[in-house]
Amino acid sequence: QVQLVQSGAEVKKPGASVKVSCKASGYTFTSYGISWVRQAPGQGLEWMGWISAYNGNTNYAQKLQGRVTMTTDTSTSTAYMELRSLRSDDTAVYYCAREGGGYGDFDYWGQGTLVTVSS
């Protein structure tokens, strides 16, 4: 069965960087893209960007351009999301989500990784 398993919770200071991993199993990793979505406490879902697991092409949300980098390691079927120059409003649960078989949906999600930014 398809599974996306994310790395554990992180606590970072303002200005630091965080790198969250998302290990995929149960399907051919390079056949589906991965999006990253975050959710601040008590808030809605925010799309952060997408990476093709086939060729590494990326597409980032405009507000995060320059601070976010998404990569994949096809040898371990793992996707990564790195966010730099962290601010307090980056405190959120970060999810990876696999692109679905339809047009633009996300059919499988990781369990989420809480990133807390605090001095």
Next chain:
Amino acid sequence: QSVLTQPPSVSAAPGQKVTISCSGSSSNIGNNYVSWYQQLPGTAPKLLIYDNNKRPSGIPDRFSGSKSGTSATLGITGLQTGDEADYYCGTWDSSRGVFGTGTKVTVL
């Protein structure tokens, strides 16, 4: 911040029906497919509807989706206590993903 507008909350008694609207524009819903997600408290979102009105395997037919112009609607019939959750619509806008503001469904 979100470009897709949903009502903050809807409620109904068990067994009744609720509908959740998702309003956008020609640059997003008007020219792209819509998906819907259910987020139970403390869990990751779960795909309920994709391509406007299709259900993934395992999703009961109590859940339905539709789209007309720049708006989409999620319907839930035979409401159950286990349906209490937050619901989000999603689509794309200028090649970037967008989600609705979210709707909390309460079963009275």
